[in-house]
Amino acid sequence: xxxxxxxxxxxxxxxxxxxxxxxxxxxxxxxxxxxxxxxxxxxxxxxxxxxxxxxxxxxxxxxxxxxxxxxxxxxxxxxxxxxxxxxxxxxxxxxxxxxxxxxxxxxxxxxxxxxxxxxxxxxxxxxxxxxxxxxxxxxxxxxxxxxxxxxxxxxxxxxxxxxxxxxxxxxxxxxxxxxxxxxxxxxxxxxxxxxxxxxxxxxxxxxxxxxxxxxxxxxxxxxxxxxxxxxxxxxxxxxxxxxxxxxxxxxxxxx
Amino acid sequence: xxxxxxxxxxxxxxxxxxxxxxxxxxxxxxxxxxxxxxxxxxxxxxxxxxxxxxxxxxxxxxxxxxxxxxxxxxxxxxxxxxxxxxxxxxxxxxxxxxxxxxxxxxxxxxxxxxxxxxxxxxxxxxxxxxxxxxxxxxxxxxxxxxxxxxxxxxxxxxxxxxxxxxxxxxxxxxxxxxxxxxxxxxxxxxxxxxxxxxxxxxxxxxxxxxxxxxxxxxxxxxxxxxxxxxxxxxxxxxxxxxxxxxxxxxxxxxxxxxxxxxxxxxx
Numbered sequence: 263x264x265x266x267x268x269x270x271x272x273x274x275x276x277x278x279x280x281x282x283x284x285x286x287x288x289x290x291x292x293x294x295x296x297x298x299x300x301x302x303x304x305x306x307x308x309x310x311x312x313x314x315x316x317x318x319x320x321x322x323x324x325x326x327x328x329x330x331x332x333x334x335x336x337x338x339x340x341x342x343x344x345x346x347x348x349x350x351x352x353x354x355x356x357x358x359x360x361x362x363x364x365x366x367x368x369x370x371x372x373x374x375x376x377x378x379x380x381x382x383x384x385x386x387x388x389x390x391x392x393x394x395x396x397x398x399x400x401x402x403x404x405x406x407x408x409x410x411x412x413x414x415x416x417x418x419x420x421x422x423x424x425x426x427x428x429x430x431x432x433x434x435x436x437x438x439x440x441x442x443x444x445x446x447x448x449x450x451x452x453x454x455x456x457x458x459x460x461x462x463x464x465x466x467x468x469x470x471x472x473x474x475x476x477x478x479x480x481x482x483x484x485x486x487x488x489x490x491x492x493x494x495x496x497x498x499x500x501x502x503x504x505x506x507x508x509x510x511x512x513x514x515x516x517x
Numbered sequence: 518x519x520x521x522x523x524x525x526x527x528x529x530x531x532x533x534x535x536x537x538x539x540x541x542x543x544x545x546x547x548x549x550x551x552x553x554x555x556x557x558x559x560x561x562x563x564x565x566x567x568x569x570x571x572x573x574x575x576x577x578x579x580x581x582x583x584x585x586x587x588x589x590x591x592x593x594x595x596x597x598x599x600x601x602x603x604x605x606x607x608x609x610x611x612x613x614x615x616x617x618x619x620x621x622x623x624x625x626x627x628x629x630x631x632x633x634x635x636x637x638x639x640x641x642x643x644x645x646x647x648x649x650x651x652x653x654x655x656x657x658x659x660x661x662x663x664x665x666x667x668x669x670x671x672x673x674x675x676x677x678x679x680x681x682x683x684x685x686x687x688x689x690x691x692x693x694x695x696x697x698x699x700x701x702x703x704x705x706x707x708x709x710x711x712x713x714x715x716x717x718x719x720x721x722x723x724x725x726x727x728x729x730x731x732x733x734x735x736x737x738x739x740x741x742x743x744x745x746x747x748x749x750x751x752x753x754x755x756x757x758x759x760x761x762x763x764x765x766x767x768x769x770x771x772x773x774x775x776x777x778x779x780x781x782x783x784x
Contacts, residue, residue: 411614415610415627419628509661
């Protein structure tokens with residue numbers, strides 16, 4: 263266990279320290295203006311100094327991302343289940359689900375403000391729109407890949423449609439759903455920040471304000487907070503999938 | 518109702534196939550007749566091997582008997598009347614096809630769960646079925662932690678758990694190594710002898726058909742028709758020694774000749 267910890271965390275930690283140190287000394291030696299590219303230490307100082315602004319902004323963005331992502335999972339799964347019920351339903355509606363994938367969120371974000379007003383709801387809508395498609399697409403792929411022999415088995419014993427869905431299709435699709443969620447988590451953060459650019463609130467507004475005041479170090483600090491949020495979500499999905507699928511694979515046998 | 522006992526004696530059911538016909542149609546391709554005017558009678562409690570070349574339609578026949586495939590013409594009757602009693606039938610597929618998120622015990626209990634039996638009853642019956650295939654120690658393990666042979670035994674236990682009166686097996690041990698396969702053959706025959714259920718075993722292996730069955734039905738290349746129905750002249754008690762016996766070799770040769778005839782070759 264301890265050895266695994268060292269193997270997993272030492273290499274990325276070393277990379278982080280080395281690149282940070284290299285950036286620090288490189289930027290100083292080259293004499294680059296802090297307006298263009300602040301040193302890591304200046305970014306850290308800005309982050310500490312503005313933590314009374316950054317942390318509540320982070321909490322606000324995190325809340326919008328969480329709600330948007332929860333909506334994506336709920337709506338995405340329901341849509342995928344509906345699409346998986348028949349080829350005709352899939353053919354009729356799937357092309358329009360792709361709309362969520364190709365819509366340029368930056369372009370329609372102002373529209374969301376018109377619909378939902380300034381504030382949290384527009385931001386949640388932006389996070390939802392960009393993150394729902396990966397959930398739909400991956401869940402649908404999982405639901406459609408159920409082993410036909412297992413479908414036969416369920417039919418043979420007179421399983422109801424609900425039992426087939428609940429005891430076979432959904433658990434079968436779980437790895438795909440989690441893959442979709444992993445992609446959706448990162449996208450939801452992007453969607454929320456873009457939503458905040460026009461809808462107000464959270465880290466998006468901190469970035470805009472810092473830009474106006476030409477505080478590049480604070481822009482970097484806010485971006486790092488957003489990145490940390492994305493990373494935390496990614497880690498949470500990974501942990502969930504490790505826990506949920508630990509029995510599925512032979513390499514992770516119990517002690 | 519008491520918990521089903523997978524090892525308890527029961528009466529098998531008869532199967533009658535009359536002029537069964539099945540054609541597969543797919544767009545842009547010629548129709549493929551999988552089974553054409555096939556007649557077959559299987560007595561209650563009989564162990565019959567259905568032997569035929571790969572892709573000859575023997576799986577289709579088995580699926581039709583199970584009700585998983587519709588007939589284009591003809592009829593199939595399981596038991597005395599038309600359709601089989603609810604839990605009379607069980608099916609073992611070519612691979613184990615277990616649910617990877619369930620342990621052995623709840624995989625085996627699945628058919629009873631789908632039939633809406635009580636939890637205690639399910640557990641008892643599943644534990645007995647698992648013991649009957651010799652996997653009692655592995656009840657809490659997950660499929661990924663089992664060998665191929667063990668997974669196939671779980672699949673067999675899952676089929677036995679409902680006390681089926683007709684057990685259908687579709688080349689169930691084809692993917693296993695020879696030793697594991699022979700062990701499972703022995704186990705299956707012992708279970709058949711103990712329970713009295715009817716067993717229909719589809720295989721492309723002449724040796725397996727001869728070793729397991731009381732009677733062998735040899736099918737032609739697609740579309741499947743019966744070339745030979747042959748009662749095997751072998752003792753009821755069968756063990757490894759039989760495989761080296763002259764009678765066994767003679768029966769194998771009879772089946773081999775029929776298989777060649779069915780394949781359109783001169784005998």
